[in-house]
Amino acid sequence: xxxxIDDVARRAGVSTATVSRVINNKTGFTEDxxxxxxxxIDELGYKPNAIxxxxxxxxxxxxxxxxxxxSSRFSFELLKGIEKVAHSKNYSVIIxxxxxxxxxxxxxxxxxxxxxxxxxxxxxxxxxxxxxxILEKLNIPVALVATYTDKYPxxxxxxxxxxxxxxxxxxxxxxxxxxxxxxxxxxxxxxAGKPRIAGYRQALEDAGIELLEARIAxxxxxxxxxxxxxxxxxxxxxxxxxxxxxxxxMAAGAMAYLHSKRIPLPDSMSIIGxxxxxxxxxxxxxxxxxxxxxxxxxxxxxxxxxKSDRRENIVLRHSISVRDSVTxx
Amino acid sequence: xxxxIDDVARRAGVSTATVSRVINNKTGFTEDxxxxxxxxIDELGYKPNAIxxxxxxxxxxxxxxxxxxxSSRFSFELLKGIEKVAHSKNYSVIIxxxxxxxxxxxxxxxxxxxxxxxxxxxxxxxxxxxxxxILEKLNIPVALVATYTDKYPxxxxxxxxxxxxxxxxxxxxxxxxxxxxxxxxxxxxxxAGKPRIAGYRQALEDAGIELLEARIAxxxxxxxxxxxxxxxxxxxxxxxxxxxxxxxxMAAGAMAYLHSKRIPLPDSMSIIGxxxxxxxxxxxxxxxxxxxxxxxxxxxxxxxxxKSDRRENIVLRHSISVRDSVTxx
DNA sequence: TTGAAAGCGCTAACAG
DNA sequence: CTGTTAGCGCTTTCAA
Numbered sequence: 001x002x003x004x005i006d007d008v009a010r011r012a013g014v015s016t017a018t019v020s021r022v023i024n025n026k027t028g029f030t031e032d033x034x035x036x037x038x039x040x041i042d043e044l045g046y047k048p049n050a051i052x053x054x055x056x057x058x059x060x061x062x063x064x065x066x067x068x069x070x071s072s073r074f075s076f077e078l079l080k081g082i083e084k085v086a087h088s089k090n091y092s093v094i095i096x097x098x099x100x101x102x103x104x105x106x107x108x109x110x111x112x113x114x115x116x117x118x119x120x121x122x123x124x125x126x127x128x129x130x131x132x133x134i135l136e137k138l139n140i141p142v143a144l145v146a147t148y149t150d151k152y153p154x155x156x157x158x159x160x161x162x163x164x165x166x167x168x169x170x171x172x173x174x175x176x177x178x179x180x181x182x183x184x185x186x187x188x189x190x191x192a193g194k195p196r197i198a199g200y201r202q203a204l205e206d207a208g209i210e211l212l213e214a215r216i217a218x219x220x221x222x223x224x225x226x227x228x229x230x231x232x233x234x235x236x237x238x239x240x241x242x243x244x245x246x247x248x249x250m251a252a253g254a255m256a257y258l259h260s261k262r263i264p265l266p267d268s269m270s271i272i273g274x275x276x277x278x279x280x281x282x283x284x285x286x287x288x289x290x291x292x293x294x295x296x297x298x299x300x301x302x303x304x305x306x307k308s309d310r311r312e313n314i315v316l317r318h319s320i321s322v323r324d325s326v327t328x329x
Numbered sequence: 330x331x332x333x334i335d336d337v338a339r340r341a342g343v344s345t346a347t348v349s350r351v352i353n354n355k356t357g358f359t360e361d362x363x364x365x366x367x368x369x370i371d372e373l374g375y376k377p378n379a380i381x382x383x384x385x386x387x388x389x390x391x392x393x394x395x396x397x398x399x400s401s402r403f404s405f406e407l408l409k410g411i412e413k414v415a416h417s418k419n420y421s422v423i424i425x426x427x428x429x430x431x432x433x434x435x436x437x438x439x440x441x442x443x444x445x446x447x448x449x450x451x452x453x454x455x456x457x458x459x460x461x462x463i464l465e466k467l468n469i470p471v472a473l474v475a476t477y478t479d480k481y482p483x484x485x486x487x488x489x490x491x492x493x494x495x496x497x498x499x500x501x502x503x504x505x506x507x508x509x510x511x512x513x514x515x516x517x518x519x520x521a522g523k524p525r526i527a528g529y530r531q532a533l534e535d536a537g538i539e540l541l542e543a544r545i546a547x548x549x550x551x552x553x554x555x556x557x558x559x560x561x562x563x564x565x566x567x568x569x570x571x572x573x574x575x576x577x578x579m580a581a582g583a584m585a586y587l588h589s590k591r592i593p594l595p596d597s598m599s600i601i602g603x604x605x606x607x608x609x610x611x612x613x614x615x616x617x618x619x620x621x622x623x624x625x626x627x628x629x630x631x632x633x634x635x636k637s638d639r640r641e642n643i644v645l646r647h648s649i650s651v652r653d654s655v656t657x658x
Numbered sequence: 659t660t661g662a663a664a665g666c667g668c669t670a671a672c673a674g
Numbered sequence: 675c676t677g678t679t680a681g682c683g684c685t686t687t688c689a690a
Contacts, residue, residue, distance in 0.1 A: 001468065004667055015677045020669055028675055045466060050443040051383045052667035055682045060380065062423070062444070070409045071607075073402070080399045083426045087433075092423045092440060094391070097412045104416075111421060114379040115391070137374060139330065223607060252611040259613050278400075278552060282581040284588050284613040333683055344661045349685055357659055381683035384666045 003044040012040040023048055054116065062092045063119040063305065064112035068100045072221065072249060073277035074294060075123070078145065081298020082121065089306060091118070098125075105131060113138050119305040121145055126190040127152060143305040145297055147191045148313070157300040157314040159292040161192060164318040165199025168244050168272050168290045171320050173207045176329040177242040177270060180204070181215045183229040183254055185246045192221070196246045196274070214238060219250050226253020234261070241329045242270035248279040248289055255283050255325070270326040285324035292318050332373040341369040352377055383445065391421045392448040392634065393441035397429045401550065401578060402606035403623060404452070407474065410627020411450065418635060420447070427454075434460060442467050448634040450474055455519040456481060472634040474626055476520045477642070486629040486643040488621040490521060493647040494528025497573050497601050497619045500649050502536045505658040506571040506599060509533070510544040512558040512583055514575045521550070525575045525603070543567060548579050555582025563590070570658045571599035577608040577618055584612050584654070599655040614653035621647050 009016040014033055021028050022037045029037075040046070054060045065082060067075050079095065086093045094117065096108040109131065112120055120135065124146035127135075132152040135142050144156035172180050182200045185193045197216065204211050217232040219225030226245060230253065233240060245251035251273035258269055265271065265285055273280055273289035280287035293316055300314050338345040343362055350357050351366045358366075369375075383389045394411060396404050408424065415422045423446065425437040438460065441449055449464065453475035456464075461481040464471050473485035501509050511529045514522045526545065533540050546561040548554030555574060559582065562569060574580035580602030587598055594600065594614055602609055602618035609616035622645055629643050 005669095006667080016668075017670080017678080018676060021676090024669080030675065033675080047439065047443050049384075049445060049667050050440075051380055051389065051445050052682090053669075054380045055378075055384055055667080055684090056669045058682075064421075070405060070412060073405075076399060076405050079424070080426070083399060083424060087426070087437075090440075092425075092444065094421045095408070095412060095424050096421075097409070097416070108416075110376065111379075111419075114376050115421065116378060116380050223610060249607075255613070256610065256615065278578075279611060281552060281585065282608060282611045284584070286585065334685095335683080345684075346661060346663095346686075347659085350660090353685080359659065362659080378683050381666090382685075384668090384683080385685045387666075 003046045004049070005046075007044060008037065008040050008046050011044065012037045058116070060116050060118055061090055062094060062115070062117045063121065063302075064094045064096055064108070064115075064117045065121045065123065066096050066098050066105060066108060067123045068098055068125045070095075070097045072247070073279050074247070074275055077277055077294040078123065078298040081295035082302055084295075085299050085302040089302070091302075091306075100125065102128075102130065106134070109134055109138070113140070119143070121301055121305060122147065122154070124191060127154075141305050143301050145301040153311065155304045155311055155313050157297050157304060157316065159297075159316050159318045161195040162199040162202070164274070164290045164292065165196035165244070165246070166203045167199075167318065167320060168274060169200050169203035170207070171288075172242045172244060172270065172272055172326065173203060173209070175242075175270070175326055178209055179215070179238065179240045179242070180209070181217070181233050181238065181240040181243040183226055183233070183243060183245040183250050184216055184218050185221045185250075187218060192246065200244060212238070215240065219246075219253070221247040221250060223249045223253040223256075226250030227257040228253075230254035230257040234258075240269065242272070242326065244272050244274075246274050248273040248275040248277050248287060251287055251289065251325075252279055252283045255287075266325050266327040270329070272326055276321045280321065280323065283325070288323045288326045289321050290318055291321040292316065332375045333378070334375070336373060337366065337369050337375050340373065341366045387445070389445050389447055390419055391423060391444070391446045392450065392631075393423045393425055393437070393444075393446045394450045394452065395425050395427050395434060395437060396452045397427055397454045399424075399426045401576070402608050403576070403604055406606055406623040407452065407627040410624035411631055413624075414628050414631040418631070420631075420635075429454065431457075431459065435463070438463055438467070442469070448472070450630055450634060451476065451483070453520060456483075470634050472630050474630040482640065484633045484640055484642050486626050486633060486645065488626075488645050488647045490524035491528040491531070493603070493619045493621065494525035494573070494575070495532045496528075496647065496649060497603060498529050498532035499536070500617075501571045501573060501599065501601055501655065502532060502538070504571075504599070504655055507538055508544070508567065508569045508571070509538070510546070510562050510567065510569040510572040512555055512562070512572060512574040512579050513545055513547050514550045514579075516547060521575065529573060541567070544569065548575075548582070550576040550579060552578045552582040552585075555579030556586040557582075559583035559586040563587075569598065571601070571655065573601050573603075575603050577602040577604040577606050577616060580616055580618065580654075581608055581612045584616075595654050595656040599658070601655055605650045609650065609652065612654070617652045617655045618650050619647055620650040621645065
């Protein structure tokens with residue numbers, strides 16, 4: 001049914017080696033045989049079997065991406081950047097939704113390793129030893145994205161979460177806010193949780209503002225949790241004038257809650273988010289937020305992964321995307 | 330470095346055939362040799378080479394997904410459903426962003442076919458002959474998602490766009506609206522363009538409302554184009570009281586434009602969207618929209634693809650998710 | 659229950 | 675410039 005290199009060789013009256021040379025753009029054949037081979041390939045609709053090739057070349061032109069979640073715009077924008085350069089360099093990308101689940105993650109690592117991918121991207125989660133040790137043994141290139149490690153020899157590309165969070169809160173302070181709440185992700189999260197809280201604290205401290213634990217509520221970076229956290233904050237009756245949410249999605253959730261309570265935005269409550277995904281444009285008022293160049297991060301990550309000669313890490317700059325959700329107080 | 334089946338065999342004092350039997354859960358070995366082999370596998374950290382396996386088994390446990398875009402929540406929710414059942418059935422998924430570009434699409438089809446994927450999912454685009462013919466020749470399972478075909482023997486899962494659109498507009502009419510605009514996708518788009526316009530027309534006609542071309546503006550399903558289209562509509566000064574947008578994202582864009590013009594929503598303009606992604610909860614007022622069970626579509630698609638014995642098509646039901654963006658007139 | 663050996667489809671020496 | 679041949683790492687008859 002499906003033709004193989006022998007079929008092509010036979011029909012073209014040459015050896016398989018010659019066919020191989022032609023399809024791999026090597027040297028060692030006349031223009032004449034080249035044309036002949038190419039014609040037969042076309043006639044037969046021959047497509048080289050990448051599996052067989054991979055067996056010989058020990059390379060698959062495929063990489064795997066371990067993502068903790070497939071539900072956030074953050075993930076997609078990242079994926080978009082990754083796919084973009086992957087495709088341009090002729091790599092395929094296998095997506096793996098780990099769901100932040102240890103078993104699933106290990107399982108996927110095993111699969112990727114069996115499939116002999118040429119590289120693995122590990123996205124925005126803390127690299128536990130459980131994962132790091134295995135990945136290291138795999139002996140294939142690994143790069144981290146939106147996370148980091150100083151224990152394992154994997155390069156990473158990310159934004160400094162602590163600094164970015166510091167900037168967000170400082171921005172609020174600069175606008176005159178003093179009673180500033182925070183909707184954080186999981187405080188145990190060593191990547192997007194703890195550091196962002198630390199940045200929040202630091203900014204307050206540097207401005208001589210007292211830190212009150214009650215001003216922090218916790219969510220899971222997603223919309224619904226943002227609403228819930230905002231509700232908690234409001235019920236605590238803290239007299240907040242602004243809230244920093246650790247993701248645009250939670251910020252949107254917070255705004256939805258406030259709207260439902262007919263609280264005028266941004267007049268009665270300023271909100272600043274984190275990520276600057278398209279979500280930030282969808283809310284009303286449009287969300288002022290910390291911008292991280294997500295798609296670019298994906299692109300850099302692929303670069304890091306592919307030219308694995310250099311072990312450098314990349315820390316991208318963040319900025320504040322000013323829109324309409326923060327007002328002076 | 331990385332151990333192979335021979336290493337395991339030698340060290341366990343058995344043949345490769347036996348090792349193979351053990352790791353494939355076949356019969357033909359004593360419990361004793363099984364344990365021995367398993368122990369050695371563990372010691373060596375042996376991982377069967379899926380490439381070599383694939384070469385002999387002619388199967389890769391991998392499928393490819395051809396997506397026209399990686400930027401919409403629609404794509405993500407679909408992908409989530411796909412990945413979910415794929416992983417549960419031990420398949421890996423390669424994502425291919427075709428960008429609605431013919432060359433890229435053909436290119437990806439070629440790659441997927443060379444990589445001998447076990448199936449291909451073709452998402453939400455009209456299946457041009459250019460694609461259909463090649464896919465058919467490939468002789469591997471193909472299923473269509475959020476699109477359909479009556480020309481090629483591929484099963485599909487989708488929602489009836491025309492009917493869904495009809496429902497949306499009828500809902501508006503039921504709420505008393507007569508001057509209803511539409512923000513459509515590309516009218517040449519035979520999947521999400523033309524049929525949704527047709528549904529809009531039909532609903533108006535059935536209600537005895539005159540159809541005015543000027544009441545339709547066109548976008549590309551994305552946010553920015555939704556704003557632009559809304560602007561056009563407003564500038565035409567048509568006295569509209571409601572607008573049906575062919576995607577939640579365009580609806581969000583439309584709302585953003587209206588907000589920027591301080592037009593009170595939904596009082597001065599009702600908006601209904603299409604998709605019911607998370608986007609619909611982020612807007613203010615929260616978007617009333619046509620719900621299609623996107624993630625479920627992804628799940629069904631994988632089912633269709635894997636049990637290719639049945640050639641059935643699946644048309645999922647839509648509904649209206651009522652939120653706050655439509656008011657009576 | 660087990661092993662020897664023949665492929666799966668291709669690439670890469672090595673000869674010629 | 676071209677062909678022969680030996681693998682790549684695994685599965686699967688076919689014998690034993």
